[in-house]
Amino acid sequence: GNSVTQMEGPVTLSEEAFLTINCTYTATGYPSLFWYVQYPGEGLQLLLKATKADDKGSNKGFEATYRKETTSFHLEKGSVQVSDSAVYFCALGSGGYNKLIFGAGTRLAVHP
Amino acid sequence: EADIYQTPRYLVIGTGKKITLECSQTMGHDKMYWYQQDPGMELHLIHYSYGVNSTEKGDLSSESTVSRIRTEHFPLTLESARPSHTSQYLCASSEFGTPLEAFFGQGTRLTVV
Numbered sequence: 001g002n003s004v005t006q007m008e009g010p011v012t013l014s015e016e017a018f019l020t021i022n023c024t025y026t027a028t029g030y031p032s033l034f035w036y037v038q039y040p041g042e043g044l045q046l047l048l049k050a051t052k053a054d055d056k057g058s059n060k061g062f063e064a065t066y067r068k069e070t071t072s073f074h075l076e077k078g079s080v081q082v083s084d085s086a087v088y089f090c091a092l093g094s095g096g097y098n099k100l101i102f103g104a105g106t107r108l109a110v111h112p
Numbered sequence: 113e114a115d116i117y118q119t120p121r122y123l124v125i126g127t128g129k130k131i132t133l134e135c136s137q138t139m140g141h142d143k144m145y146w147y148q149q150d151p152g153m154e155l156h157l158i159h160y161s162y163g164v165n166s167t168e169k170g171d172l173s174s175e176s177t178v179s180r181i182r183t184e185h186f187p188l189t190l191e192s193a194r195p196s197h198t199s200q201y202l203c204a205s206s207e208f209g210t211p212l213e214a215f216f217g218q219g220t221r222l223t224v225v
Contacts, residue, residue: 032212038153043118043202043216087153093212099145099160100206100214105153 002027006090006103013080013110021075021106023064023090031092033057033066033073034100038087047075047088080110115139118203118217125193125224133188133220135203141215142208144186146170146178149200149219161186162208193224 007022025033032051036044048057053068062077073090090103116137125131137144146159147170157170161180175197176190186205190197200221204214 034213036216043218044204044214045216046213049213089155093214099157100212102155105155107153 002031002092002101004090004092004101004103006088006106008104009087009107011106011108013108015082015110015112016079017110019075019077019080019084019108021088021090021108023073023075023103025071025073025090025092027071027092033064034091034093035062035064035073035075036089036091036102038089038105040086044089080108082110082112084108085110116203116205116215116217118201118220120220121218122221123223125222127192127194127224129193131190131193131222133201133203133222135186135188135217136184137186137205137215138184139205139215140183141205142183143206144180145204145206145214146176146186146188147202147204148172148174149202155202159188193222195224198222198224 003026005024034049035047037047038044048059050057050066056065064073064075087105087107089105091100093100119134142163144161147155148158156172158174159178161167167178176188202219203217206214
């Protein structure tokens with residue numbers, strides 16, 4: 001069945017460091033891929049998405065590229081800020097499955 | 113800005129009480145979902161709906177029930193709350209079809225004492 005695996009946290013970085021959060025997936029067909037972010041005490045917000053192979057989603061300095069050959073959708077940011085501290089969820093969606101499948105979430109803590 | 117609202121944001125209630133968590137969206141989305149989020153952050157789908165009068169159980173068994181008598185409204189009810197129901201509950205909605213982008217409410221943090 002469909003599944004998402006993302007790297008375990010917490011990830012602790014200093015401000016302006018480079019961020020990578022790994023995400024790999026298993027799916028039949030051609031799913032869409034998403035990164036959601038959850039700030040403390042809040043619901044999830046869509047951060048970026050990609051709907052087909054080689055698409056790059058980007059938003060707020062974050063990027064992720066849909067790699068079908070490696071079934072991956074790693075999240076990257078060149079220079080993190082304290083305000084980026086949050087939990088990040090990778091997810092896949094398939095019309096045939098009709099639901100979003102979430103990874104377990106990765107907590108990011110950025111220190112000044 | 114997503115237009116999906118959950119009330120209350122926080123609820124502390126005694127064991128055995130009946131509770132209803134409210135979720136409303138103004139986007140006209142057919143699909144709605146309830147997720148339970150445990151302290152370890154993982155999201156578990158407990159209920160979903162494809163439209164009015166449609167409700168389905170999710171991947172995680174739950175003692176809660178849901179109803180969908182209006183497109184915009186998807187309340188979750190616990191007939192008799194227990195401490196094991198203490199959790200964060202997140203409501204979401206999406207349009208039909210791919211790419212299934214979901215919009216989330218801010219969540220209700222339920223504590224049963």
